[in-house]
Amino acid sequence: MTRDVEAERSQLKETLHRRGMRMTPQRQLVLDALVELEHATPEQVHQQVQARTPTVNITTIYRTLELLEGLGIVRHTHLGHGAPTYSAHEHEHVHLVCHQCGAVMELPTELMGSIAAELADRHGFTLDVSHLALSGICANCQDDS
Amino acid sequence: MTRDVEAERSQLKETLHRRGMRMTPQRQLVLDALVELEHATPEQVHQQVQARTPTVNITTIYRTLELLEGLGIVRHTHLGHGAPTYSAHEHEHVHLVCHQCGAVMELPTELMGSIAAELADRHGFTLDVSHLALSGICANCQDDS
DNA sequence: ATAATTGCAAACAATTTGCATTCAG
DNA sequence: CTGAATGCAAATTGTTTGCAATTAT
Numbered sequence A, B: 001m002t003r004d005v006e007a008e009r010s011q012l013k014e015t016l017h018r019r020g021m022r023m024t025p026q027r028q029l030v031l032d033a034l035v036e037l038e039h040a041t042p043e044q045v046h047q048q049v050q051a052r053t054p055t056v057n058i059t060t061i062y063r064t065l066e067l068l069e070g071l072g073i074v075r076h077t078h079l080g081h082g083a084p085t086y087s088a089h090e091h092e093h094v095h096l097v098c099h100q101c102g103a104v105m106e107l108p109t110e111l112m113g114s115i116a117a118e119l120a121d122r123h124g125f126t127l128d129v130s131h132l133a134l135s136g137i138c139a140n141c142q143d144d145s
Numbered sequence C: 001a002t003a004a005t006t007g008c009a010a011a012c013a014a015t016t017t018g019c020a021t022t023c024a025g
Numbered sequence D: 001c002t003g004a005a006t007g008c009a010a011a012t013t014g015t016t017t018g019c020a021a022t023t024a025t
Helices: A002-018 A025-037 A042-052 A058-070 A109-123 A139-144 B002-018 B025-037 B042-052 B058-070 B109-123 B139-144
Strands: A074-077 A085-088 A094-098 A104-107 A134-137 B074-077 B085-088 B094-098 B104-107 B134-137
Touching: A002 A025, A025 A042, A025 A058, A025 A085, A042 A058, A058 A074, A094 A109, A109 B109, A109 B134, A134 B109, B002 B025, B025 B042, B025 B058, B025 B085, B042 B058, B058 B074, B094 B109
Parallel strands: A094 A134, B094 B134
Antiparallel strands: A074 A085, A094 A104, B074 B085, B094 B104
């Protein structure tokens, strides 16, 4: 996994360089935080980053996430309520959120394959399976009621 | 459709009464606004309501929407960005949002039938098809690129 | 130098809360 | 009169912006 981080980092550095941008400690910290946390809101990324370098401002987190997203290195998903969660681009999945308990589940994107195809065929709509979650009631909460 | 409004209104009045709550002008206005607008953010409901009665405060809109939702009369959907949209409970549909242009499309809920079944079978998860939208790129924006 | 990046404070938007006032049963 | 409902102002949360100070090339 240290390998992944390295790879991400050098890829990012090159991409930035090509655009006359710089690879800064803050950007590395944000990227590292995302890889470690897998998913996180900007707030959570901020905390994780601050654990290492307490001076980093949350504004920088927002700006960096936006930048990384523009470069296609991270993506964000709206889980329904509150803040969106960011994650490193590679593990794309469908999110299920329980609106009772708030649990978030991840499923392979193939789940949506047939629907994606149908939407493309019939409506010319290209589905982005990971940008918005599906919601409902999870197995646990089902029992409780 | 005037009939619908009447029906909604008296059903609501009774439901409220059963719980020791009152049917107020503000609640009627919010409900009417929702029926007229079909979907609307709290802000939009507020404007619609204020067109008739300018004194109604947006706090009341929020409280009323929450109340009506608790009573199962309205529901809200997260379209991804910004504010959720509320709608009268009856017309349930799947929403598709284009993240390029922001267009919102509605499709019948049957679209998700097979997935809902699969999630229920395999994961015990009861999908609420209308609470979160699907997102992607619409046919129009496809061409533009 | 000079252009990119950051931090900080302030602005903003959406929503919630506390509380005093109003209103219907 | 008593509890429910509203309005208003202030607090919260999530996010963005302007600008001056900092830093890498």
